[in-house]
Amino acid sequence: MLFNSFFFLFVFLPVAFVGTYALGRWRQDAAKVALTLFSLGFYAWWKPEHLPLLLGSIVFNYVVGGIIQRTYDAGRHRAVKLWLVFGVLADVLLLGWFKYANFVFDNVNAVLDTQYSLGRIALPLAISFFTFQKIAYLIDSARGEAKRMRFLDFALFAAFFPQLIAGPIVHYQEIVPQLRNRLWGRLIARNVMVGLVILAIGLFKKTVIADTLSSYANPLFDAEAGGQHFGLAGGWLAAITYTLQLYFDFSGYSDMAIGLGRMFGVKLPLNFHSPLRASSIIDYWRRWHMTLQRFIVAYIFQPLSLPLNRRAMEYGLKGWSAFAMGIALPTFITFVVIGIWHGAGWTFVAFGVMHAVYICVNEAWRERRKQRRKFLKKKGITLTDPGMMERAAYHVLTLLAVAYANVMFRARSVGDAVDIWSGMSGLRGAILDVPFDLGLAATILLGTLIIMFAPNTQQIMRRFDPAYNWRDWRDVAPARLDWTWKPNLPGLLFAGAALFLGIAFIQRGQGIFLYFNF
Incomplete structure (x- = not known):
């Protein structure tokens, strides 16, 4: 879904706006759930088959990030490094497979005159951006800059549709404290x-x-x-x-x-x-x-x-x-x-x-x-x-x-x-x-x-x-x-x-x- 489309401007945005703030008047968590679902729907609009990849990335990095944070708090710094390497390597391999596997195989075939084939691997929308955001989250967790949070807050932080597709690549300390602010989810005319x-x-x-x-x-x-x-x-x-x-x-x-x-x-x-x-x-x-x-x-x-x-x-x-x-x-x-x-x-x-x-x-x-x-x-x-x-x-x-x-x-x-x-x-x-x-x-x-x-x-x-x-x-x-x-x-x-x-x-x-x- 494009920001510069009639459907986004006259259907998706008004519905997401009204739904989020209407639920926010009742309960802040309800507004977070609604906006997270709207954001996931925004992503799935392009190719629904790639939505499980985004969801898997969110769940995986939430779990690994939580382990890193608990391990950091316990003072087990060697274990923090091991979990960080594991999480970052998994994210990089995911990005590398979808974005660079065909390129590597094509060049190997050209150099060695071989016919290896993976088929055409479709590039999931925004994989570079949401992968870098997750890597930043894991590194911030290993440095003690990202603290433990509920899955709901993390899911909204990771899927928030204005920045999901092409950035900005945001950090925990920039966004999560705003989502936890008592005024979040309330309609403020100035904003x-x-x-x-x-x-x-x-x-x-x-x-x-x-x-x-x-x-x-x-x-x-x-x-x-x-x-x-x-x-x-x-x-x-x-x-x-x-x-x-x-x-x-x-x-x-x-x-x-x-x-x-x-x-x-x-x-x-x-x-x-x-x-x-x-x-x-x-x-x-x-x-x-x-x-x-x-x-x-x-x-x-x-x-x-x-x-x-x-x-x-x-x-x-x-x-x-x-x-x-x-x-x-x-x-x-x-x-x-x-x-x-x-x-x-x-x-x-x-x-x-x-x-x-x-x-x-x-x-x-x-x-x-x-x-x-x-x-x-x-x-x-x-x-x-x-x-x-x-x-x-x-x-x-x-x-x-x-x-x-x-x-x-x-x-x-x-x-x-x-x-x-x-x-x-x-x-x-x-x-x-x-x-x-x-x-x-x-x-x-x-x-x-x-x-x-x-x-x-x-x-x-x-x-x-x-x-x-x-x-x-x-x-x-x-x-x-x-x-x-x-x-x-x-x-x-x-x-x-x-x-x-x-x-x-x-x-x-x-x-x-x-x-x-x-």
Whole structure:
């Protein structure tokens, strides 16, 4: 079931909303049961045969998490590690089987010229997201950060439909205390108002901007895959159109998830915060799919980086040798994992490698500036911060890096991506090989102006503390145009127009959210 569908907006959401709050007036647990069942129904709408997989994951991780928590409380730390390894390994194997088994066997057959076959294994919806959430829960339990709770609370935490399909990847301490709050399940007009406005903005981004761009980006990439080779104009049009489509598609989804959560009295963490305003690739990743990046850093990068840094000290490594072992190596591994997480294909592997190289170069540049700052400080010279022109150059370089990587992310094959890069790089000449389209030009202009100048959704709604961790990000990436929403006539007209246009554009067709594929 899509957030941007008539059935969801006019049937499922009103029924779930009324049912949850009507039962909440009687008893909080009844509201939790209702919302959990609605969430499971939301998931089963796609393919009912995959619902047992989600239910099995919920039950398994609740049981294992409970054992880890009891073992932790008893001080049996060795047993905690054993149960943690068991639980995480089971989750990873489940994800690996459904998402990567066909890919592995296909490549084994290609290399060994064999005919091993597993049949086509259907990828269950959202398996990457709900698996990572469960892994985070098990690790948090082993660290003493997730406490024992009733199965009802855990089931709602694990299945809550606004964040189930494509994130954000949430932690115990962010959501469960809210579900235990005595006010949860009670209808609070402020939450409904704020959530509905955020939902309207996200719907507008998805249906008006992202889906419009999709209708142009898909034919461009299909044409390339079909043998048409673009020149400079065609290559850059494909790259820019898809980059903006991906941006507004995921931004719209993230807004809608936060808005829906708020309507049901739950503040979800931010997952998107104007990443194309970033002036470095490191900052870009801090603000793109923020909860995935947080998960990867906490549970992959840091566990790799800390022992490697200790090993570098033991070996007496200094300077760039220590940097290579303690920072570059774990960074490279981390971003290759991010690439593979997005999908089973060589384009995703290459996408991960590209961003791994970007991040390593960015880290090396920061290390060089830090060393130079120390050197000049000894001489009594202060290294000034980058000026406006230098920051602009960093920003443009970041956008170029993102655009080239997004071509690899979208292309059907590595070869197709290389062909488009050839056009983008001018290797086929600066020919105008695509016709001018006023609708596409207007949509690109609108999207670009929003990214460059307009406040993002949480900045628009900052008066109402829009997300769980909003205070950590309220001073990051300020907009050139400063406007905050108020429940007055201009504010109501803005929300009404966004909602009306978002719904009206659904009539062209319901485009799936891109991250539903991962």
